[in-house]
Amino acid sequence: MGLGRVYKTRSETVTALDSVDLKIREGELFGVLGPNGAGKTTLIKILVTLLLPTSGTARVDGFDVVTEYRRLRPRISIVSGGENAGYGILKVREQLWMFSQFYGMPSGPARARIDELLERLGLADVANRQISGLSSGMRQKMNLVRGLMTDPRVLFLDEPTVALDVGAARDLRQEVGRWMEEDPTRTVILTTHYMQEADDLCDRIAIVNKGRIVIEGTPHSLKAEVQRDVVVDLQLEPGTPLLDRLREVEGVGAASVREEDGIDRFSLLLVDDGVLTNVISTVERSGRRVAGLAKRQPTLEDAFVKLVGRSMSEEEAN
Amino acid sequence: MVVAPAARTWTGFTTAVRLGWAVSSNWTRPALFVIYAVLRPISTALILVVMYNVITGGRGNARTYLSFLIIGTAFWAFVNEGVSEFAVGILEDRGRFKMLKYAYLAPLRFPIFLVGRASSKLTSAAASVLIVLVVATVGLRLPISPLEVNYGLLAIACLLAFIAVMAFSIALSMILLAGRDAYGYGEIMAQVLYLFSGAIFPIAVLPGPLAFLASLSPLAYWLELTRRAILHGRVYEMFPNLSDGEVLLRLALATAGTVALGYLTYLWADRRARRKGYIDMDANF
Amino acid sequence: MNDRAEGARLFLKTIVARAYPRVVAANRQKSWVFFDLAFPLVGTFAMVFVYEGLHAPKQFLGFVVMGGAMLAFWQNVLWSMGAQFSWDRDNGTLELYAISPTTFEGVLLGMAVGAMFTTTIRGAAVLLIGSLLFGVSYSLSGILPAAGIFLLTLAALYCLGMLLASLFLFYSREAWHLSNALQEPVNFLSGLYFPVKALGAYVGGAASLIPLTLGLDAMRQVLLPGTPRFLSPGLETLAVAAQIPLFAFLAYSSLRFMEARARREGKLISKWS
Numbered sequence: 001m002g003l004g005r006v007y008k009t010r011s012e013t014v015t016a017l018d019s020v021d022l023k024i025r026e027g028e029l030f031g032v033l034g035p036n037g038a039g040k041t042t043l044i045k046i047l048v049t050l051l052l053p054t055s056g057t058a059r060v061d062g063f064d065v066v067t068e069y070r071r072l073r074p075r076i077s078i079v080s081g082g083e084n085a086g087y088g089i090l091k092v093r094e095q096l097w098m099f100s101q102f103y104g105m106p107s108g109p110a111r112a113r114i115d116e117l118l119e120r121l122g123l124a125d126v127a128n129r130q131i132s133g134l135s136s137g138m139r140q141k142m143n144l145v146r147g148l149m150t151d152p153r154v155l156f157l158d159e160p161t162v163a164l165d166v167g168a169a170r171d172l173r174q175e176v177g178r179w180m181e182e183d184p185t186r187t188v189i190l191t192t193h194y195m196q197e198a199d200d201l202c203d204r205i206a207i208v209n210k211g212r213i214v215i216e217g218t219p220h221s222l223k224a225e226v227q228r229d230v231v232v233d234l235q236l237e238p239g240t241p242l243l244d245r246l247r248e249v250e251g252v253g254a255a256s257v258r259e260e261d262g263i264d265r266f267s268l269l270l271v272d273d274g275v276l277t278n279v280i281s282t283v284e285r286s287g288r289r290v291a292g293l294a295k296r297q298p299t300l301e302d303a304f305v306k307l308v309g310r311s312m313s314e315e316e317a318n
Numbered sequence: 319m320v321v322a323p324a325a326r327t328w329t330g331f332t333t334a335v336r337l338g339w340a341v342s343s344n345w346t347r348p349a350l351f352v353i354y355a356v357l358r359p360i361s362t363a364l365i366l367v368v369m370y371n372v373i374t375g376g377r378g379n380a381r382t383y384l385s386f387l388i389i390g391t392a393f394w395a396f397v398n399e400g401v402s403e404f405a406v407g408i409l410e411d412r413g414r415f416k417m418l419k420y421a422y423l424a425p426l427r428f429p430i431f432l433v434g435r436a437s438s439k440l441t442s443a444a445a446s447v448l449i450v451l452v453v454a455t456v457g458l459r460l461p462i463s464p465l466e467v468n469y470g471l472l473a474i475a476c477l478l479a480f481i482a483v484m485a486f487s488i489a490l491s492m493i494l495l496a497g498r499d500a501y502g503y504g505e506i507m508a509q510v511l512y513l514f515s516g517a518i519f520p521i522a523v524l525p526g527p528l529a530f531l532a533s534l535s536p537l538a539y540w541l542e543l544t545r546r547a548i549l550h551g552r553v554y555e556m557f558p559n560l561s562d563g564e565v566l567l568r569l570a571l572a573t574a575g576t577v578a579l580g581y582l583t584y585l586w587a588d589r590r591a592r593r594k595g596y597i598d599m600d601a602n603f
Numbered sequence: 604m605n606d607r608a609e610g611a612r613l614f615l616k617t618i619v620a621r622a623y624p625r626v627v628a629a630n631r632q633k634s635w636v637f638f639d640l641a642f643p644l645v646g647t648f649a650m651v652f653v654y655e656g657l658h659a660p661k662q663f664l665g666f667v668v669m670g671g672a673m674l675a676f677w678q679n680v681l682w683s684m685g686a687q688f689s690w691d692r693d694n695g696t697l698e699l700y701a702i703s704p705t706t707f708e709g710v711l712l713g714m715a716v717g718a719m720f721t722t723t724i725r726g727a728a729v730l731l732i733g734s735l736l737f738g739v740s741y742s743l744s745g746i747l748p749a750a751g752i753f754l755l756t757l758a759a760l761y762c763l764g765m766l767l768a769s770l771f772l773f774y775s776r777e778a779w780h781l782s783n784a785l786q787e788p789v790n791f792l793s794g795l796y797f798p799v800k801a802l803g804a805y806v807g808g809a810a811s812l813i814p815l816t817l818g819l820d821a822m823r824q825v826l827l828p829g830t831p832r833f834l835s836p837g838l839e840t841l842a843v844a845a846q847i848p849l850f851a852f853l854a855y856s857s858l859r860f861m862e863a864r865a866r867r868e869g870k871l872i873s874k875w876s
Contacts, residue, residue, distance in 0.1 A: 007869065042869075048702045051869040074704040085695040087624045089631055094623070101620030102703040102710075104613040130631075353784040361787035365796055366653065372801045373657040383657065502638050509645040518649060519656035 002056035005042050005211075016042040018211040019056065024204075027184045029176075031202035032191040033300070035312045039211040040191040044158050047189065048078050061153045061187075074103060077152035081162030083143045088132030092123065092142050095131055096149060103150045110149065117145040121175055137168030144172055148179055155179075157190045161197060173201055193312060195300040207304060214307050219300060226298040226306050229253055230273055234266040234283075235292035242266075242286050249282055251275030254302075256311030263291050269298075269306055330426030334434020335441075338407060355446040363391050363450055366518060367458065385460050386554035389545045390517035392450035396476075397515070397537065398508050399443035400483040401490065404436050405504025408491040411435075412597070418495075419598035429584065432488045440480055451548075461552050471562060472547035475569060479540035482573040485580035486511075492587035496596055516541050520556045536572035539565050617705040621713025622720070625683070629721040639675055639725040647671030647733050650796045661738070663797075665827045668733035670795035672726040673819050676760055677789060679722040681782040684764030685771050687714060689778035697872045701865070707858045711768055715761040723757075745825035748836070752825070755843045756818025762850035763814060769854065769861040772871050789813055794820065800831040807833055811842060814850075818843045 005017040017039045024030045032040050045051035047060055049069040058065045063072035086095045093114060100110035118124050121141045126134065134142065140160065147155055157176065161169035180186050192198050198205050199219045206216040215222060236242070246255045246266065253269040270276060283290060305311050366387045374383070412418040421431045455462045490507055497503075514521070514528070515537035521529050532538055538556065542565050545553045557565055591597050650667045691697040700710050733739065767785075771778040792802070792810035799807050799820040810816045821839035823830040833839070865871035 005869075045869060045873070050698060050701055050866065050873060052866045070704070073702055076702065078699075078702060080695065083695055085699050087628075087696075089628045090624050094627070098620045098623060099699065099703070101616040102613075102700065102705040104609070104616055104704065350780055353780055357784055358787045361791040365650075365787075365791045368791075368801050369650070369653055369797050370657065372797050373654065373659045373663070387653075502642075506637055506641055506645070509642060509649075512649055513645060513652075519652040523652045523655045 003043070003046065003053050003058050004055035005039075005046060005051065006054045015211050017046070017053070020208075020211075020213055022206060022213060022216070024187065024189060026187055027180075028203045029180060029188045029190065029201055031198040031205040032189065032208055033193065033195070033198045033205050033304070034191075034208035035193060038208045040208055041158065042211075043208070044078070044156055044189070044191055048076055048156055049073060074150075075153040076156065077147040077150055077154075078156040078158060079140075079143050079147035079160050081140070081159035081164075082136075083140065085143075086131060088130065091128050091130055092118070092134070093127045096142065096146055099146050100149055105150065113149050113151075114145065117148055118142075120178075121145060121171065137164055140164055140168065141172065141175075144175060148175075153185075154187045154189065157188060159192055160190070161192070161194065169197075173197070177201070195304070195312070199300050205300070207307060209308050215303075222300060222303045223298050226253075226269055226302045229298065229302075229306070230270040230275075231296055231298045231302055232268045232270060232276065232279075233292070233294045233296055234268055234279070234290070236264045236266065236283065237289045237291050238262060238264065239288035240286055242283065242288060245282055245286065246279060249275065249278050251278065254305040254309065256301075256305045256314065258311070258313065267302060267305065267311075269302060326426055327430050330424065330430050331434045331437075334421070334431045335438045338435040338438030351445075355442075356449055359392070359395055359446045359450045360453060363388060363454065366391055382552060382554045384458065385462075385549050385552065386520075386545060387518055388450070388454040388458065388460060389548060389553065390515075390541050392447050392454070393541060393544050394512065394515070394517045395443040395446040395450070396440055396480070397483055397511060397517075399439040399446075400436055400480070401487045401511065402505045402508035404439045404487045405491050405494055405507070407435060407439065408432070409494060409504075412495065416598075422597050428588075429488060432491060433484055436484045436487055440483070460549075462548055468547040468550065471543060471566075474566065475540050475543035475547065478566075478569050478573045479536060482536040482540075482576040485573075485577040489580035489583040489587065492584045492591065496587045496591035496594060511535070511537060514538070516556050520554070522556065534572060534575070536569050536576055539569035539572060543569060613705055614709045617709030618713040618716055621710050622717035623713075625714065625717025625721055629724070639679070639722065640728055643671045643674045643678070643725075643729050644732060646674065647729065651733075651737055662827055662829055664737045665734075665739040665741070666798060666823060666830070667796050668730060668737060668739050669823055669826070670819065671733055672730040673756075673793075673815055674790065674795055675726040675729055676722050676757065677793070677795075677815055678786070679718050680760055680764035680767070681785055682779075683718045683722075684711075684714060684761065685767035685785075686778040686782045688768040689771050692772065692872055701862070701872050707769075707862065708765075708855065711765040711854070711858075714768075715764060718764075719757055719761060741826040742828050745828075748825045749822045752818055752821045752836070752840050752843070755840060755847065756814055756822075759814035759818065759843050759846040759850060762847055762854055765854035766850055766857055769857040772861055789815070792816065798823065798831040799833040812846075814843055814846050 003017055003020040003022075004015070007014045007016055020039075020043065032043060034040050042051065046053050046058055047065060049065050049072060052066055060072055061075050063069075063075070065072065086099075090098065093111070096114045096118075097107065097110060100114065101107070105113075115124070115127070118127050121144065123138060123141055123145070126138060131139070131142070144160070147157075155176075160176075161172055164172070176188060180188060190198070190202060202219060204216065204218050205222060207214040207222070215225070242264075243255060243257050243266070246252055246268065251271045252275060253271060255266060255268050257264055257266045259265070268279065270279070280290070301312070367384070370384050370387060408418065411421070422428050424431070451462060454460050487504075490504065494503055512518075513524070514532040514535045516532065517537070521532035521538050523529075524532055542556050543562065546555070546562060546565075560568070647667055647670070650671070651664050654663045654667065688697060691700070700707065734741075767781075771781050774781055790796070792806070793799075793813050793815040794802060794807075794810070795815075799810065799816055802810060807816070817834070817839040820830075820833050821836040821843070824832060824836045824839075834842075861871060865873070
């Protein structure tokens with residue numbers, strides 16, 4: 001409640017988290033969505049007891065993260081994207097056993113649990129391979145086994161699929177889903193900047209930007225924010241910059257652009273179909289040629305653009 | 319863009335020197351400068367001074383031996399930087415900064431890049447050499463006078479030695495790039511050279527076969543000439559029966575041998591590194 | 604099981620688990636022969652030849668060989684204890700230690716136990732090879748006391764290593780510079796290659812803060828009769844023994860301070876910041 005975190009250096013003071021109020025229910029897969037630098041990692045660091053808040057309080061599984069951190073730690077676990085932790089000289093099974101010991105797990109049950117999870121994630125064949133010889137996908141699956149093997153009450157996943165190929169990312173998501181199904185009281189808190197991942201996985205989502213929670217709700221309810229709008233994909237061949245001019249067109253609720261294969265792809269949220277005529281006139285006046293135009297269903301990305309005013313990548317660039 | 323080969327070589331060389339300077343010289347960080355250019359070499363020199371004092375009591379003719387020890391250990395910084403630190407730098411370029419592959423693929427010939435990197439290392443060693451010599455002259459009252467140094471002999475000897483050190487370290491770095499876990503080997507190699515260089519003891523002290531091996535190394539002749547150039551007649555000599563010219567000739571021959579051997583080794587290691595695909599290996603640092 | 608017994612069990616498990624990679628590495632990573640054996644050996648040879656060049660009595664070769672063996676431990680303390688937490692931070696392992704229920708003390712002790720085990724083998728190899736090659740002989744009656752002094756020195760040295768591990772975290776993200784800074788100066792001050800008495804009362808007294816200094820001197824005195832006496836071996840042993848609780852306490856305090864500051868500032872143990 002009222003969670004805040006300020007970083008002070010000699011030259012500046014940065015507010016990474018500003019009065020965040022959030023309640024995550026037991027058994028929920030809760031997504032924290034936002035651009036890089038939004039405050040997601042700071043929030044996670046506080047919740048996993050690595051960082052003290054400068055204001056407010058937080059409880060995880062009923063324990064205060066500031067005063068009861070020793071009792072909380074056995075109940076949580078974290079898996080981060082691109083994680084390289086551990087010792088390359090060890091074999092997969094050995095490394096996992098080592099980490100299990102830091103949680104006080106008896107060796108026998110720990111080994112059985114590790115083997116079971118390795119099997120489920122398709123890593124049984126590499127259980128005796130040295131970690132230095134694993135691909136990044138295998139490595140991240142091993143990290144997930146580490147996160148799951150201690151059977152935490154709350155599992156934190158911090159950008160867990162970043163830089164993974166499609167197959168490995170899918171396997172990871174599937175395993176997280178299966179793990180939650182086994183016990184409905186297990187809770188997962190996921191940070192990501194992949195909209196689709198949040199949309200597919202999460203029961204509820206909070207969109208974070210500039211240290212504040214912009215909105216919180218189910219993926220469906222967030223998309224409903226833009227349900228009444230007309231969402232249009234407008235593809236233009238290269239030319240003079242047009243984003244700001246399109247945003248000024250009356251009836252354009254929000255606009256964002258990304259470049260793909262030499263084509264500028266604009267996403268426009270319009271109050272109704274009629275606005276499209278003004279949009280096309282603006283494009284023609286700029287001298288740019290239309291390469292494609294289509295209406296589509298709203299996504300979380302559209303909700304983000306509408307709520308924040310800019311796309312995630314624009315926010316990151318700022 | 320078409321660039322004349324000579325201009326390209328020069329540009330590449332100076333870029334490599336600047337890169338080496340920017341990445342690993344310690345001038346801009348006073349704490350690191352103190353560690354590497356003052357603390358470490360002075361401590362090594364002090365170890366030798368105490369050992370010398372324990373045995374000789376610092377008396378009489380033995381002081382020529384103290385000068386021998388100090389000049390040897392001071393100038394050793396060139397080899398340490400040129401071999402050990404250089405190897406670390408190249409492996410850092412590969413594993414830590416991940417830019418070695420770009421230097422390797424650039425139109426510039428890769429050895430020129432390596433020569434540039436080695437040159438910056440040798441230059442940064444000069445500070446440590448000077449500091450040890452000044453401290454020893456003042457603190458131990460060694461009879462070193464800047465006015466009496468034979469700078470011509472010193473320059474020729476150092477030039478030849480630097481060529482030999484570069485040839486050795488470039489071949490060594492290529493060997494290390496042809497391997498996976500190569501960190502630390504550069505330091506070990508520098509230590510091995512230390513044994514065969516006559517830096518802190520005369521090579522005649524070594525057992526027979528080792529003494530013969532040491533007599534093939536250019537480093538022993540370089541350090542002999544360096545000592546003579548700085549303190550002619552007032553320093554212990556490893557080759558009292560050889561004139562300056564004869565020592566210089568041996569240094570030139572040993573340098574030529576080192577360059578030839580280094581070149582062949584480089585070619586072999588380069589082929590191996592490419593065959594194994596290790597040039598752009600994402601090695602642990 | 605009560606909290607205290609549970610805590611003790613977790614502590615012991617942590618020590619065993621963290622020692623494990625080090626013991627395994629000795630077997631799996633053959634390159635240690637180069638780094639941990641060849642390096643001290645070559646350095647030892649060089650110093651032996653310096654004494655030979657000075658026509659020193661044979662006894663001095665024994666000083667160097669014993670110093671060379673102990674050098675393996677000092678290097679290990681610097682690089683595998685002092686710098687280890689910084690490397691663990693850089694690859695994210697330190698964070699995982701921090702949010703696990705275990706303690707940094709358990710992790711550090713595990714690191715120390717594993718390192719002591721492997722380095723003792725290396726140190727013994729340097730001692731054996733050096734002694735055989737240069738014909739160094741030792742007093743038989745001194746072997747048992749020397750073994751006792753050695754164990755105390757090791758304990759004090761690795762407690763110092765545990766202290767350095769957290770101190771290095773405060774310095775910067777480049778802990779290896781600190782390891783380098785403490786390499787040659789400590790080689791000099793601890794009298795690795797000459798009797799400590801040669802440093803004189805003031806420098807030798809100050810250098811006695813390093814457990815290596817008095818431990819090595821005491822071992823030399825009992826194993827190599829005629830070693831110039833800095834202090835009596837009994838007094839030196841007592842001083843080394845006193846350093847064990849001192850460094851253990853300092854290491855504990857430093858870890859607590861480091862942990863509190865890390866949580867307050869979000870730095871020190873985190874690779875993110």
